[in-house]
Amino acid sequence: MVRRPALLTRPLRGRLPEPPAALTTLPERFTSRLHDERVAAWLGIALGACFLVAFCTGLVSHLMQNPPNWMTWPSRPVNLYRVTQGLHVMTGLAAVPLLLAKLWTVYPRLLQWPPARSAGHAVERLLVFVLVGGSLFQLVTGVMNIDYWYAFRFFFTTAHYWTAYIIIGALLIHVANEWAKTRRTVMTRPADGLRRRTFLLTVFGASGVVVATTVGETVSPLARLAVLAPRRPGIGPQGLPVNKSAAGSGVTALARDPGWRLTVTGRVRRELTLSLAQLQAMPMRTARLPIACVEGWSAEATWQGVRLRDVLRMAGVDDDADVRVESLERYGLYRTSEVRPPHWHDPLTLLALRVNGEPLDLDHGYPCRLIAPNRPGVMQTKWVERLVVR
Amino acid sequence: MNARTLTHAAAYAGGLALIGYGLSGIVADVPVGRWAAWFAGAAVLHDGVLVPAVLVAGAVTGWIPVAYRRVLRGALLVAACVTAVAIPLVLGYGRRPDVPSQLPLPYGRNLAIVVGVIGAVAVAVLAAQMITRRRRRDAAGGGAHRAVPPPKRERGK
Numbered sequence: 001m002v003r004r005p006a007l008l009t010r011p012l013r014g015r016l017p018e019p020p021a022a023l024t025t026l027p028e029r030f031t032s033r034l035h036d037e038r039v040a041a042w043l044g045i046a047l048g049a050c051f052l053v054a055f056c057t058g059l060v061s062h063l064m065q066n067p068p069n070w071m072t073w074p075s076r077p078v079n080l081y082r083v084t085q086g087l088h089v090m091t092g093l094a095a096v097p098l099l100l101a102k103l104w105t106v107y108p109r110l111l112q113w114p115p116a117r118s119a120g121h122a123v124e125r126l127l128v129f130v131l132v133g134g135s136l137f138q139l140v141t142g143v144m145n146i147d148y149w150y151a152f153r154f155f156f157t158t159a160h161y162w163t164a165y166i167i168i169g170a171l172l173i174h175v176a177n178e179w180a181k182t183r184r185t186v187m188t189r190p191a192d193g194l195r196r197r198t199f200l201l202t203v204f205g206a207s208g209v210v211v212a213t214t215v216g217e218t219v220s221p222l223a224r225l226a227v228l229a230p231r232r233p234g235i236g237p238q239g240l241p242v243n244k245s246a247a248g249s250g251v252t253a254l255a256r257d258p259g260w261r262l263t264v265t266g267r268v269r270r271e272l273t274l275s276l277a278q279l280q281a282m283p284m285r286t287a288r289l290p291i292a293c294v295e296g297w298s299a300e301a302t303w304q305g306v307r308l309r310d311v312l313r314m315a316g317v318d319d320d321a322d323v324r325v326e327s328l329e330r331y332g333l334y335r336t337s338e339v340r341p342p343h344w345h346d347p348l349t350l351l352a353l354r355v356n357g358e359p360l361d362l363d364h365g366y367p368c369r370l371i372a373p374n375r376p377g378v379m380q381t382k383w384v385e386r387l388v389v390r
Numbered sequence: 391m392n393a394r395t396l397t398h399a400a401a402y403a404g405g406l407a408l409i410g411y412g413l414s415g416i417v418a419d420v421p422v423g424r425w426a427a428w429f430a431g432a433a434v435l436h437d438g439v440l441v442p443a444v445l446v447a448g449a450v451t452g453w454i455p456v457a458y459r460r461v462l463r464g465a466l467l468v469a470a471c472v473t474a475v476a477i478p479l480v481l482g483y484g485r486r487p488d489v490p491s492q493l494p495l496p497y498g499r500n501l502a503i504v505v506g507v508i509g510a511v512a513v514a515v516l517a518a519q520m521i522t523r524r525r526r527r528d529a530a531g532g533g534a535h536r537a538v539p540p541p542k543r544e545r546g547k
Contacts, residue, residue, distance in 0.1 A: 032448065093475060096471060097468075100474075103437075107437075129433065130409065132433050133429045133432060134429065136433055137429045137432050140432050141428065143478060144478050147479050147493065148484025148493065149478045149481070149483045149484045152428055153421070153424050154421050154424050154428075158420055159420045159425055162412045162420065163412060163416070163425075165415065166408070166409050166413060169404070169408025169410075169411075170405060170409060171405075172404055172405040173405035173406070176398050176405075180394075198460065203467070205468055206471035209471075209472050209508070227495065227503065228476045228479060228501065229495075230479060230484070230492065231491065232495065236490075236494075240491075241491040242491050243489070244489070248486070
């Protein structure tokens with residue numbers, strides 16, 4: 001038995017006027033026996049696993065996009081980011097049926113009377129509200145975001161990131177509160193003949209259907225099954241989906257300008273100004289790399305271009321230099337991206353000029369784009385204009 | 391203090407610290423009012439609208455004969471979950487004229503097909519159940535007029 005301070009355990013009852021019985025006996029009026037501790041426990045375990053995976057993979061994406069100074073991400077394995085973000089979105093989608101079923105299962109407890117037995121109980125319930133509100137918030141806005149429906153008037157990425165800490169904190173407390181009960185109910189074999197397994201398998205089946213009709217947006221052999229995915233590998237200019245068009249970014253005229261030059265500047269021994277023809281005259285390399293989006297879709301393509309390290313060596317840079325790749329875009333959060341040494345040293349990192357056997361489509365970053373292994377899609381800068389070495 | 395109280399206290403301390411960290415970020419980087427409206431709004435709509443709707447569906451399907459009820463409810467559960475996740479796609483507010491590869495599929499039709507497949511599976515399961523039930527009844531050696539099978543056969547099984 002946990003001993004708590006008297007202030008937290010003192011009953012709150014008696015301070016409230018006694019309400020009608022119809023209100024105080026609501027939880028007893030639920031007839032389905034599936035509003036049950038054991039069902040809630042199993043759903044909670046599955047949901048907790050999904051949230052933990054989503055939290056960790058989300059953190060990976062955040063840290064890859066905003067690495068602290070002491071942190072350097074490797075450029076291999078090539079598909080690390082692709083896998084973590086695919087997992088992030090798929091576990092989030094799978095969590096939708098799990099969360100709805102879990103909340104239905106425990107719904108009678110929402111209506112318990114008195115609403116709080118003690119101050120400690122009130123705090124516990126407030127934290128459950130934080131967990132429930134946060135979980136619904138993350139899943140609702142997350143699903144809307146992968147479908148590009150920005151009905152909420154705040155920046156999704158920051159809200160999603162900070163809310164994740166709130167629900168992980170509330171989840172930690174919830175796990176501590178429910179641990180003993182969950183352990184007991186999961187470890188004992190029930191003898192009441194209730195068909196929990198059928199219900200649980202149906203809920204897991206719902207998660208399965210949701211994932212099966214979406215996962216092809218990142219696992220391309222299953223692309224044809226992805227009938228309810230916001231993306232399909234193979235659909236888009238040159239067989240590759242696009243997130244941001246040249247027209248939408250306002251770079252069409254600049255990108256088509258024959259006077260386009262790539263400049264390499266900053267901490268270099270020789271500043272370079274290269275025309276498209278000069279770039280094309282350099283040794284061409286081919287790399288098979290995915291565009292992997294934080295929204296969970298990814299698609300592989302065959303890229304051809306100049307190794308970034310060849311260009312940087314030509315300009316004469318130190319081995320530990322950081323490089324900022326700048327786009328023709330004049331505004332936008334993702335108009336530049338940072339390339340740290342492991343990535344620019346990697347022979348697969350290209351300033352791509354061609355994709356799938358053709359010159360880059362305007363929407364894929366013509367005349368020149370960055371493409372590197374194990375890197376978020378928003379950092380595969382398109383319409384590259386300048387490399388600034390630091 | 392025993393070990394359990396200690397773990398409890400540690401979980402509360404860690405959890406509250408994480409919640410505090412998240413909230414500080416929200417206050418610093420996100421319009422708090424709009425964020426709170428979606429945070430609380432999601433919970434209120436879920437508890438006040440969605441679950442009551444599900445409870446009504448449960449009450450309505452309660453009228454269906456027991457033999458069909460379980461399969462039908464299962465099919466409804468799966469179809470409703472898939473529909474809930476697919477609604478933003480079907481509404482298609484995320485379409486942009488300059489990015490045709492964004493939401494490129496006919497999602498209304500696709501959702502109808504998926505729901506249709508779920509329905510077909512439910513019908514198949516029901517049919518299979520009915521056949522096994524009939525076989526079992528036939529194997530038990532009788533129709534409605536011989537509800538109790540002879541004990542001899544029972545022993546032979």
